[in-house]
Amino acid sequence: DEWRRQNREFALLLWPLPTDLPGSPRRRGMRAADWIDAGLLEIAQRARSEPEGHSLTHSMVRAVDDQGNTLTDQELVDNLRILLFAGHETTASALAWIALMLAQQPKLWDQLVAESLRFPSDAPISIAEAKTLPFGEALFREALRRYAPIWFTRRKLLTELDYAGYRIPQGTSIALGIGSYLMDPK
Numbered sequence: 158d159e160w161r162r163q164n165r166e167f168a169l170l171l172w173p174l175p176t177d178l179p180g181s182p183r184r185r186g187m188r189a190a191d192w193i194d195a196g197l198l199e200i201a202q203r204a205r206s207e208p209e210g211h212s213l214t215h216s217m218v219r220a221v222d223d224q225g226n227t228l229t230d231q232e233l234v235d236n237l238r239i240l241l242f243a244g245h246e247t248t249a250s251a252l253a254w255i256a257l258m259l260a261q262q263p264k265l266w267d268q269l270v271a272e273s274l275r276f277p278s279d280a281p282i283s284i285a286e287a288k289t290l291p292f293g294e295a296l297f298r299e300a301l302r303r304y305a306p307i308w309f310t311r312r313k314l315l316t317e318l319d320y321a322g323y324r325i326p327q328g329t330s331i332a333l334g335i336g337s338y339l340m341d342p343k
Contacts (some may be wrong), residue, residue, distance in 0.1 A: 160196070163189045167242070173330070177200040194234050197241070201233040213240070221283050247306035255296060268292055301339075308336035 166189035169182035174211075177183045204214040217236060221227055228236065259266040274293045281287040286296065309332050318325045325331065 160193075163192050164242070165189075167193055174315075193238065197234045197237040199325060201230060201237065216280075216282060219282055223283075223285055243307075250304070250306040251297065251300050254300045258296070258300060265296065268297060303339075304335040305339055309334050 164187045165287060168186070170190065172182060174181070174183050177187075200214055201218060204210055204212065204218045207215065214233075214237065217228060217315075219227070246254060257326035260270065272290055276290060281290065311330055311332050314325060314327055314329050314331060317327045
């Protein structure tokens with residue numbers, strides 16, 4: 158119940174209200190963000206102390222990059238936060254579209270199974286290992302391209318921009334239509 162309550166408070170940060178006064182949506186959202194980050198850090202530290210765990214968090218604490226480095230506590234918290242607040246719905250959507258693509262095109266399924274059977278263990282735990290599964294990655298990327306779970310994103314311009322004959326000043330918030338952009342043949 159407390160995680161749910163803190164999640165609702167954290168969602169107040171989605172509104173770009175700059176006022177930071179006691180009781181304001183921004184202050185409540187920031188306090189919830191601190192509470193959530195502390196809880197996620199506790200989960201990450203617990204996973205680090207349990208070498209035999211099989212959760213996604215356990216996989217994340219054991220994962221290494223090409224140089225053999227593991228994620229820092231802050232990187233773990235940041236990634237867990239993304240998964241908690243954005244990743245579950247987007248991941249479910251991407252997996253549903255992949256399942257539909259595989260059901261509609263059995264040859265894709267056969268190719269994915271053949272590639273996975275050549276992999277020496279249950280699942281890749283490093284970027285280098287994941288790169289040995291190019292068809293699976295290509296399938297995933299194509300599903301994201303065709304059925305983007307996020308259709309737009311907001312950004313703030315760091316410099317002035319001239320676009321289609323319009324001057325857009327530095328600091329302007331803009332929305333980028335990712336879904337439309339990904340379908341443009343150019």
